[in-house]
Amino acid sequence: MSNIITAQPGNFYAIGIGPGSSDLLTVRAVNIIESADIILSPQAEGANRSLALAAIEPYLQDQQVETINYQMKRDSQSTQERWDGVAQQVLEYCSAGKSVAMITLGDPLIFATTSYLLLGLAEGLDKGKIQVVPGISAFQTAASRFHDALTLQEDRLMLMSATDLAAVETALSNCETLVLYKAGGVINELLALLEKHELLAMARLVSCADQGNGELVVDDLSSFSPQRMSYMTTMIIHCGRRNWQSQSALQRR
Amino acid sequence: MSNIITAQPGNFYAIGIGPGSSDLLTVRAVNIIESADIILSPQAEGANRSLALAAIEPYLQDQQVETINYQMKRDSQSTQERWDGVAQQVLEYCSAGKSVAMITLGDPLIFATTSYLLLGLAEGLDKGKIQVVPGISAFQTAASRFHDALTLQEDRLMLMSATDLAAVETALSNCETLVLYKAGGVINELLALLEKHELLAMARLVSCADQGNGELVVDDLSSFSPQRMSYMTTMIIHCGRRNWQSQSALQRR
Numbered sequence: 332m333s334n335i336i337t338a339q340p341g342n343f344y345a346i347g348i349g350p351g352s353s354d355l356l357t358v359r360a361v362n363i364i365e366s367a368d369i370i371l372s373p374q375a376e377g378a379n380r381s382l383a384l385a386a387i388e389p390y391l392q393d394q395q396v397e398t399i400n401y402q403m404k405r406d407s408q409s410t411q412e413r414w415d416g417v418a419q420q421v422l423e424y425c426s427a428g429k430s431v432a433m434i435t436l437g438d439p440l441i442f443a444t445t446s447y448l449l450l451g452l453a454e455g456l457d458k459g460k461i462q463v464v465p466g467i468s469a470f471q472t473a474a475s476r477f478h479d480a481l482t483l484q485e486d487r488l489m490l491m492s493a494t495d496l497a498a499v500e501t502a503l504s505n506c507e508t509l510v511l512y513k514a515g516g517v518i519n520e521l522l523a524l525l526e527k528h529e530l531l532a533m534a535r536l537v538s539c540a541d542q543g544n545g546e547l548v549v550d551d552l553s554s555f556s557p558q559r560m561s562y563m564t565t566m567i568i569h570c571g572r573r574n575w576q577s578q579s580a581l582q583r584r
Numbered sequence: 585m586s587n588i589i590t591a592q593p594g595n596f597y598a599i600g601i602g603p604g605s606s607d608l609l610t611v612r613a614v615n616i617i618e619s620a621d622i623i624l625s626p627q628a629e630g631a632n633r634s635l636a637l638a639a640i641e642p643y644l645q646d647q648q649v650e651t652i653n654y655q656m657k658r659d660s661q662s663t664q665e666r667w668d669g670v671a672q673q674v675l676e677y678c679s680a681g682k683s684v685a686m687i688t689l690g691d692p693l694i695f696a697t698t699s700y701l702l703l704g705l706a707e708g709l710d711k712g713k714i715q716v717v718p719g720i721s722a723f724q725t726a727a728s729r730f731h732d733a734l735t736l737q738e739d740r741l742m743l744m745s746a747t748d749l750a751a752v753e754t755a756l757s758n759c760e761t762l763v764l765y766k767a768g769g770v771i772n773e774l775l776a777l778l779e780k781h782e783l784l785a786m787a788r789l790v791s792c793a794d795q796g797n798g799e800l801v802v803d804d805l806s807s808f809s810p811q812r813m814s815y816m817t818t819m820i821i822h823c824g825r826r827n828w829q830s831q832s833a834l835q836r837r
Contacts, residue, residue, distance in 0.1 A: 336607060345731075347724075349610065354589060357720065358614060359607040405828040407737070438724055438734075441741070446733035453731070463728040467610065471600075471691055471718035478598075478706070478716055480699035481691075484660070485748055487755065488694070491740040502740065505758045575658040 337366035338430035343421055343456060345439040345449060346432050347466020351382045351542035353389050355472070360464050364390045367432040369424055373399045373444055382542060383434050401444060411447055418451030425456060438468045442492070442512060470510040473537035473565040476548050481508050485573040493517050493566065496524060503528055507571045515564035518557045525552065530568055538564040590619035591683035596674055596709060598692040598702060599685050600719020604635045604795035606642050608725070613717050617643045620685040622677055624670070626652045626697055635795060636687045654697060664700055671704030678709060691721045695745070695765060723763040726790035726818040729801050734761050738826040746770050746819065749777060756781055760824045768817035771810045778805060783821055791817040
């Protein structure tokens, strides 16, 4: 179990690097980043610096680092086309025997652009030459600030984007813990919705957790005045608790 | 951002160590484990070895390691009482100036016994002396085996225990991606449920991922013959996809 996994020639690695702290990468992520020939670092258009790149800075020596610019656009076709172009470049590097690691904030399979790149690579690269390394997702960092369980016993956890408020309202009654990503842009609407459902005191919020500075932690939204906040805002709403069902109750169903 | 966090005297750390591979701990988890005075390692009654302890073995030197035995019992009261007892012991260590780290497989706030210990500590220890370090949860490791997105765009991810089949059936229509923990014990019932909903081909399963040996990965459950499998089995069901809603559609709601 202590075998060290390092970047191999001709292989591609999708690396989750966690929220943005250099010490919240996994050891495996560090080992692969340190040994890769080429690091791809995605950067949304308009962002003035790459958080992801800053997080891995202590692990960079002579790797070739390439920034992949992309637009934050709610358009599936143009998004996939952009990443298919990146996939072609990755395939060229891999067939030339290079090891390529794409870094992603959070986890590469949870609301991450890396998923589009993996789709684009699926046809051109053997599955055995692709490795995904999971990373700490923002909801885990957010929850860690409050010290209490996201889920216990029979609780259901729902994780979704806050952007579709009707879907958010429905979700409130379909789970015990609701985690909303991208809560920053619709904060006023969310507060109104929580007030309507008498859930303000059960809702918490973290912005830019473990990203070095600008962290905002709100323990109880009932006394919170909305302010301009980052896109990277995670809300955790405890809608209820679902304890263990007794075995006989389970069998009756 | 490259400040190193180490275990401090009188502090308690709830450390998620990920699925069981030594290289899937975060750097922060390793730093705290290496610098802690006392490591608490939970072990369910009847388990013949501690996976968690094996995972951190490379990081152990002269720390005092204590095994915390507990029963896997679906009884809230006796569970909390057991952990309140452990909390008393932790408080004694902390007031004697020791640093104490409790390790947990996965993430300490996602279906983890550590949550009961944190509840037990909340009254006796300053919040500032408690730190939770998130860890890679089993669903992330499971998903990493398949290389495709858990969620994209407006997808809703639901994470729950498989034990209550009626709740599982309801969840199938309330999310796009359903992740079931503890799927091993009810595998036949789950397969029948998926067949009924024509979702067998959209369901995948991983048992004991990244735990060194005995890993079972099933990419498509439509051609799977159930077998005796570990309690630690995670099923991922892709019930659908929910693309970006256009802004005008959002406003209409």
